[in-house]
Amino acid sequence: MHTLIFSISFSVAVSIFLKLARRGGIRVDQAIAVNYATAVALCLWLLRPPLDTLFQQPPAVWLILGLLGVLLPSVFLIMAAAVRRAGIVRSDTAQRLSLILPILAAFLVFHEAVSGRKAFGVALALCALACLLTRPRAAAAEASQAVDTVTPEDETRGSAARGWPTLLGVWAGYGCIDILFKQMARSGAGFTGSLLLSFALAGLLTGLWLLFRRARWHARSLASGLLLGVLNFGNIYFYIRAHQTFPDNPTLVFAAMNIGVISIGTLAGAGLFRERLSALNMLGIGLALGAIVLLFPR
Template sequence: MYFLIISILCSVSVSVLLKLARRNGVDIAQAVAVNYPVAALCSWFFLHPDFSNWHKYASHWIIFLALGIGLPLGFIVLGRAIEQAGMVKTDAAQRLSLFLPIVAAFVFFGESLSTNKIIGIALALMALLTLLYRYNPAKSKGQGGFFQTAGYLFGVWLCYGTTDILFKQMAKSGTAFASTLQVAFILAAILITGYLCVRRTVWNAASIFAGLLLGCLNFANILFYIRAHQQFQQDPSLVFAGMNLGVITLATIIGAFVFKEKINGLNAAGIVLAIAAIWFLFYGSSLNSWLPGI
């Protein structure tokens, strides 16, 4: 259980770091660019990826390219969403991204559609709608307009759900997760660093330091999540549900009491619906090949 708790803490810490980034002069794109080399080094030392059959990866270059673009894009959108909508809504939207891989599991990967998954998918859609709702769509201090805020939340949901599907496809092809993760990290680092160089970005110390910390937290989240699955091999639904419920609950507490984020009644109902959706989607399920996309 300790592994799962540490993974939850690392995941929420990423959101806290991104929440504090802008006010401390951190450029999110720069921090994300530094994050991936750090995560790649950690992956190399702790997961020991095996590249002895490196030629197998060549045939999956399209998926790797999609991951190389999707991983940093997801982080950047996540940072913008936290800035505009707050931690509570953003973390809920991120966790509800599991809706997409669940749908893909029975549409593309041949998994059976059970009653609990139908209920979970319906609740997830309702949760997304209520999380996106705001009583006052007018632009307020520190927040964008309704459509901008909703767009970032939808972007988080779409980016993380798509990334999960890509990792699932790699797992389905028989490619080892550690090696896949390593290649994706390296490619993501190259692409976003190249993008920043083309834009002639002026790097700053705060962003580099934040990136070092972000990379460690990003990798630790994955490492301890994997360890939790290994510890509870016979009960993967416990890890899935525990991770998602834990993140939403802790993010709500920190967002409300530390950052004084305000949510209306429908948003609060959305969080409850999100928790219920996660429970139905994973209770009694055996999707033990899923791992979080970051």
């Protein structure tokens, strides 16, 4: 269980970082590029993957790594477009509703056994999600964790009709990333080497994108990427470890991560940033805890 707790904690810390970075004028797209380089360095230093066999991965693993290398940075860009066209609140909701995809995959792709207790836990998790996402508009906009590559001038609310393709991209992108990490955890390939390659590919593509845009480099933004890299490395490392710890219960990991991050993030927003909570939000936190208890294996 400690792997899930650590992963949730690091994920919430990433969200807090992004909120503070945006307020401090950090260019988060540049911080994201350094974040992947930092994650690569941490992987080499702490995990010491076997470099002599690094590229000797099965074709199926290379496919997973290639998809992650593209999706991890691309979802930031899609999220930025969604915020510009459909607004922060709708974009954040689309990201959270992506939980539906990995839960479906747990039963349809990973063949997790369905029981009445587990089905009730999933239903409770979705109810908790609805309660936690129901907020006053101003509070929801402040609480959004999806402002990664957005500058203040990008935040003009657009039309939902124009923005629905990007919202669909956010929903599918985050859901697919969760599924791919689970697939990586069960692939049997070298864990540390796979993690290193996924960070390296994502960092390479992010760097190329910034060069293509002829970005003006910002020293403070680049330096802040070091901290983001530490937090993001911890989040992904423990998330994959959680899937390895509960190989037969992916629903627990998917639901606990998403609902746990939203619940703790909601409390952190209220405590650190004075975001308003309603009685419905507090009910959502209670339902989330109940869902995790139901999904946890006996």
